Amino acid sequence: MNRLLILFLMVFLLLGCGDGKKPKDVTDDQEVAVESQKEEKVAFPIYDFEGLEPLLHKEDDQTYIVNFWATWCKPCLEELPYFEQVGAEQKDNNIKVILVNLDMPHMWKSRLEPYVKNKGIQSEVVILDDPKQNEWIPKVDKEWGGGIPATLIYNKEKHSFFEHGFTYEELNAALKDFVQKPDSKL
Numbered sequence: 001m002n003r004l005l006i007l008f009l010m011v012f013l014l015l016g017c018g019d020g021k022k023p024k025d026v027t028d029d030q031e032v033a034v035e036s037q038k039e040e041k042v043a044f045p046i047y048d049f050e051g052l053e054p055l056l057h058k059e060d061d062q063t064y065i066v067n068f069w070a071t072w073c074k075p076c077l078e079e080l081p082y083f084e085q086v087g088a089e090q091k092d093n094n095i096k097v098i099l100v101n102l103d104m105p106h107m108w109k110s111r112l113e114p115y116v117k118n119k120g121i122q123s124e125v126v127i128l129d130d131p132k133q134n135e136w137i138p139k140v141d142k143e144w145g146g147g148i149p150a151t152l153i154y155n156k157e158k159h160s161f162f163e164h165g166f167t168y169e170e171l172n173a174a175l176k177d178f179v180q181k182p183d184s185k186l
Helices: 002-016 049-056 074-089 105-119 133-140 168-176
Strands: 063-069 095-101 124-128 150-154 159-162
Touching: 049 063, 049 095, 049 124, 049 133, 063 074, 063 168, 074 095, 074 105, 074 168, 105 124
Parallel strands: 063 095, 095 124
Antiparallel strands: 063 150, 150 159
């Protein structure tokens, strides 16, 4: 009886393991891609906070509008067109918009990429994937409670943080403190 059980287990294991051969369409120098949620390529750079932090402290001649948002945040989506419009209008005034997405990893391919494509977003989009919010939120701004939308506007001389949504007019008003040119459209 024991021999029959052992023989049965060996046959089962051998049949379950396949023949050990590569698929016909794979050559020796190719690798078989294993698809998984984490390995799937996304269209935007993915940072932990340490990688993102240099984008929050540049000291060049540009003014940066860094908006923290997510596709599940209705007020975030309502204000995004204003960031796009101001970024396009103020390009000649050295204004750069960076949209820092806070979606969960399972949403990057299914929600974030289609949203950006369908809306024709031209601003730089990056993903912040760092679960240690209690550590990095106060590094963005010590008064930030963590709510979104939230926006950092800065240049080498000034720094302002806003934990609320913007209208087009409010965003332009906030930028007036940063862009003081006589021919400015602000």
